[in-house]
Amino acid sequence: MTAYHIKRLPPEILPDGASVTWSVTGGGTVSRLSGGVAVWPAADAERWRRAGVPAVLAPVAGGWILAALVVAAYVLLFGLSSASAAWGGGGGTDWLRYPGVVLLTALPFWYRYVPVAALPAALYVAVAAGLSLARPGDSDRPAAAGHLLVLAVCAMALTGSCLRLRARGRQRALALEAAGKRRFPLPDRVPESDGHRGHAQVYLGLALCLVAVGILTDGLVEDLTSGGVGYDAVGQQRIALVLLVAGTTFGGWGQLAYRAARRLHAEEQPALIVGVRAGADGRHWICADARTRTAPPLIAYAPRASDTRDRTRLLGSGSAYGVGNGHHDIDPKHEPFEAVLYGTLAEGDEVVLAYACAEYHRHQEMGRMYATVTTAPLRPDRRHRLGPWEPADGAARQQERLREGRERAERQRRAQREAEERRKNPPPRPSRGSSGSGSGNRHNGGGCGSSCGGGCGGD
Incomplete structure (x- = not known):
């Protein structure tokens, strides 16, 4: 079947x-x-398609472009710059500008999965980069170029997020216009997703963020209690950065999925x-x-x-x-x-x-x-x-389907007949010692037939 x-x-x-x-x-x-x-006319559907964002600002393509720009900015700020820490820190661990680094790293992921969160993050990073550029003598040319690239990243993230949110509203409005004013209950026995959609992502994100907070807290306490020696917590910051970016992305993505499922099942x-x-x-x-x-x-x-x-x-x-x-x-x-x-x-x-x-x-x-x-x-x-x-x-x-069904049924019947024949007429079983019958005959004839050149004890 x-x-x-x-x-x-x-x-x-x-x-x-x-x-x-x-x-x-x-x-x-x-x-x-x-x-x-309602039937969705092809002309109305084409209007819906054109209401989306340009391809370069689409979630997947835009996220990859932002990721490449962020990597280039890091190379300029942390790899080629001979100035102090890219976010204005001196010796030791920079805690004040660490949130900006986390948000900059998270921007490509949030743009892809949580565009609502990308808006305030881009604003925060843009202000921090602008303040760093405004301070004279605070950075060399590679660092200045890196800050300018960060501003470009923020501008793209802001523009793309705003356009994507606007496009969502326009596309929903066009689809609702095509559907008309009548509303219907969901079909019987429809799988209810609001009981599980997004839960795994939210719990995973929460766990990753809690681990990151623990690591940062340990590093901060060690730094504050080091007696002015200047504790190096950069390694802990890096581990926590990865955990925070992954945790917030999973958590935001799961929360949006959960809310979408709730909206679907809450009303007609x-x-x-x-x-x-x-x-x-x-x-x-x-x-x-x-x-x-x-x-x-x-x-x-x-x-x-x-x-x-x-x-x-x-x-x-x-x-x-x-x-x-x-x-x-x-x-x-x-x-x-x-x-x-x-x-x-x-x-x-x-x-x-x-x-x-x-x-x-x-x-x-x-x-x-x-x-x-x-x-x-x-x-x-x-x-x-x-x-x-x-x-x-x-x-x-x-x-064609009926022909294939008949052929499949015929193959099954043939296989059943062959299996039934094998059950009724099993093949003869070989007698015990049949595998050695040839050598036994040769032995009875007076020789072992081996190439050992000597007797085998048959006499």
Whole structure:
């Protein structure tokens, strides 16, 4: 028994009391008509895509660019500068400017995962770098260049974070406009993620931060009680820096994921008919619909087994779901399938997708159609590597599937017959000592047949 994704949604999978009507124009594009669950027109979906930030400021690309700039700034400040400590410290351990170093290191990670926290962090680091540049004679040329690069990092982080937060609001507004004013409860037996989403990241982040605080406290106490000798706690600062950056990133990321899950399950949500296409790497990409071939992938999610529930309810079986009405199975890696999306649509949000799958038994040509629901957070990925697609011929695909099923059943029957024959007619067992019968015969004939050149005691 195998489950297959169904191309078009059967009416039974829509929310109670909801309906939807499609209209296909001469150019092959889908237009939205009135109905309980809205269809997302390709033109509106394109507006949603253009509302995002430029590619250079996208979460992944922007995070890598910021990381490269931060490394270059560290090389200038700590590697090439002949001045005192880059953040203005003299001998010993600099504690006053240590928070600025931590925040600068965390900026690429916070920009990628916690853009809200990147805003105040960039402001703090920019002020500290500006004050260092304003003090005459406090730094040489490499240090001055490093501070200028730090200001550039802060400017990019500030601009990108503001644009990303603004883009999230605009995209949510566009998706809500397309969905209309009606709200629906989540489907039955939907996996509830608000009980676990983000908890592991928050606890891990808290543990890392507590360890870092302990290490810093030990170094600070040793420095204060050293009697003016100047205790060197730089090693402890470095270890704590790594722990603080990782801990705050995990903690912030988990907190945002938890809040998104709470928003999804706390109240009724808007609903849209969308298309979903699977990538080779396991990510699934949401498109405007599953019928417009020119509709590009918009945003991704990664379904997990714990967040997917199969066969939540029976949708039907028989000739009403046969070939010719779009209720045929497809390969989701080759073309998209229809799904009902519940929730807001923007980076970092969490949504529920309900779609239909069919299960075919060996002796049932039509099989049964069930509803499947998946709860997943939306990822900030942009590179989908999905090419154009062509709709599959439902009749040809069904005949091919039935042929493969018959061949598979015939192979199983043949294997069962062969196993039954082996049980009825087991092969003869070799008698004891048969492996040495040849040598025994030679021994009985008066010789051992060996090359030892002497007797073997047979006489």
